[in-house]
Amino acid sequence: MKYSETHEWIKVEKEAGTVGVTDYAQAELGDIVYVELPQVGQEVKAGEEAAVLESTKAAADVYSPVSGKIVAVNDSLDDAPELINTSSERDGWIFKIALSHAEELEKLLDGEQYQSSIK
Amino acid sequence: MRTGIYDKHCVLGAKIVEFAGWDMPVYYRGIIHEHRVVRQKVGIFDVSHMGRIHVKGPDTERFLDYLSTNTIAKKKDFTATYTVWCLESGGSLDDLIVYRISQTEFFVVVNASNRKKDLEHLHRLSNRYEVIIKERYQDGIIAIQGPQAKSLVGQVFDVVDELKPMCFLPVAYHGEEIFLSGTGYTGAGGVEIYASMPAIVDLWDRMLAVGEKYGIEPIGLGARDTLRLEMGYALYGHELNEDIAPTESVSAWTVKWNKENFLGMSALKELQHSPKKRAEYGIVLQGKGIAREGYKVYKEGRQIGKVTSGTMSPSLHKAIAIILVEGKLQEGDNLEVQIRHRSCPAKVVQLPFYSFKPNA
Numbered sequence: 001m002k003y004s005e006t007h008e009w010i011k012v013e014k015e016a017g018t019v020g021v022t023d024y025a026q027a028e029l030g031d032i033v034y035v036e037l038p039q040v041g042q043e044v045k046a047g048e049e050a051a052v053l054e055s056t057k058a059a060a061d062v063y064s065p066v067s068g069k070i071v072a073v074n075d076s077l078d079d080a081p082e083l084i085n086t087s088s089e090r091d092g093w094i095f096k097i098a099l100s101h102a103e104e105l106e107k108l109l110d111g112e113q114y115q116s117s118i119k
Numbered sequence: 120m121r122t123g124i125y126d127k128h129c130v131l132g133a134k135i136v137e138f139a140g141w142d143m144p145v146y147y148r149g150i151i152h153e154h155r156v157v158r159q160k161v162g163i164f165d166v167s168h169m170g171r172i173h174v175k176g177p178d179t180e181r182f183l184d185y186l187s188t189n190t191i192a193k194k195k196d197f198t199a200t201y202t203v204w205c206l207e208s209g210g211s212l213d214d215l216i217v218y219r220i221s222q223t224e225f226f227v228v229v230n231a232s233n234r235k236k237d238l239e240h241l242h243r244l245s246n247r248y249e250v251i252i253k254e255r256y257q258d259g260i261i262a263i264q265g266p267q268a269k270s271l272v273g274q275v276f277d278v279v280d281e282l283k284p285m286c287f288l289p290v291a292y293h294g295e296e297i298f299l300s301g302t303g304y305t306g307a308g309g310v311e312i313y314a315s316m317p318a319i320v321d322l323w324d325r326m327l328a329v330g331e332k333y334g335i336e337p338i339g340l341g342a343r344d345t346l347r348l349e350m351g352y353a354l355y356g357h358e359l360n361e362d363i364a365p366t367e368s369v370s371a372w373t374v375k376w377n378k379e380n381f382l383g384m385s386a387l388k389e390l391q392h393s394p395k396k397r398a399e400y401g402i403v404l405q406g407k408g409i410a411r412e413g414y415k416v417y418k419e420g421r422q423i424g425k426v427t428s429g430t431m432s433p434s435l436h437k438a439i440a441i442i443l444v445e446g447k448l449q450e451g452d453n454l455e456v457q458i459r460h461r462s463c464p465a466k467v468v469q470l471p472f473y474s475f476k477p478n479a
Contacts, residue, residue: 027134030134030145030146030149030150030341031149031150031151031152033151033409033431034407034408034409034431034438036407036408036459052459054408054409054431055150056150056151056341056345056430056431056433057145057150057341057344057430058411059409059411059459078407085149
């Protein structure tokens with residue numbers, strides 16, 4: 001699992017990554033009431049906004065940690081946006097992306113580096 | 120700045136944010152959870168960041184009546200009146216509650232963000248009036264709100280049985296005079312308590328202890344905002360500010376035209392006949408998304424205004440918002456709200472968004 005400085009996580013299996021936001025991010029945002037998911041087929045660059053999370057208080061952008069094409073989105077979040085709060089790093093995954101530049105993963109933080117960044 | 124209850128908020132696990140220069144709890148367990156606790160049981164809020172100012176002297180009633188859009192003169196003792204204070208230009212200086220102890224003694228409770236401004240305003244305008252102005256800014260305020268609130272507070276102060284909405288009572292507590300008022304910003308009913316900070320800290324603990332059997336929980340500013348928004352109440356800085364006249368807002372009803380005069384009255388009268396006069400309405404989004412402050416509002420493709428406040432209503436499970444627009448709208452009108460890159464349909468509704476149904 002790798003992490004971005006903007007509190008996204010990515011779990012890569014073969015050339016596809018699953019992306020969500022970290023537990024720290026969901027705690028900061030509070031109750032998520034709505035998720036604006038990306039479109040399947042959408043191309044994103046690393047660091048570009050791919051999704052938006054709406055809490056009762058504010059909207060927060062989710063940035064794609066890597067470049068590629070969106071291959072799947074978590075439709076469960078339409079009816080149960082709170083999955084991001086209750087299971088941010090598993091059932092609350094937001095989208096799956098086919099990586100176009102796998103070397104971008106090297107620039108991301110590992111678990112230890114991410115944990116120290118949020119202290 | 121911190122209220123005397125700050126440390127306890129931290130111990131209770133509050134997420135603290137800065138609000139108008141104060142470190143306040145925005146939530147403890149979660150905004151939606153806390154919102155429901157207040158609607159269904161009872162919640163307690165620390166609102167000591169708001170400012171209490173006492174005014175007394177022979178001209179107090181006349182003075183406060185002149186400053187206020189609402190009628191202050193000749194009201195009964197121990198009644199509380201919600202009003203707006205205007206600038207000469209007609210813009211809103213603040214919205215607040217005026218508490219009448221007697222014709223010659225009142226106190227007002229103002230927004231945290233306007234503590235300095237309102238006190239200066241009072242001093243500046245008091246020249247022609249025989250009044251003494253004394254801020255009690257070190258004092259504290261707590262609010263106990265919800266269907267069980269009065270029962271809970273009644274366990275500590277049996278006089279609460281006599282307490283009616285928008286009325287208040289002085290009570291002796293630990294050697295000082297404190298006030299209990301039938302007021303609140305949630306629409307859920309309940310009591311607010313005004314006392315010295317040590318007494319407020321003591322009462323916070325006491326209410327949490329006695330309230331355990333009623334299911335009491337501490338409630339943060341996040342839920343305070345979703346609760347007031349469901350009721351269609353103004354939040355200064357959003358629905359009211361120095362560029363919004365009270366007659367253009369959800370608090371327009373406070374403006375009493377039958378008053379002889381009040382500061383800003385002539386500017387408001389002029390505005391009534393102006394095509395530039397705006398108005399505020401409640402809307403419910405018809406598509407997915409949440410309307411946020413600042414988002415543009417369109418009618419038939421033309422921008423008519425913007426959102427002043429918006430959220431997902433925890434009670435209604437719908438995205439609700441208040442908008443400030445040119446011209447007049449009707450209930451049922453179809454509008455569009457620009458949410459980032461897309462347009463979301465919305466419908467104008469009557470306020471309040473939420474109505475308390477006793478058997479629901």
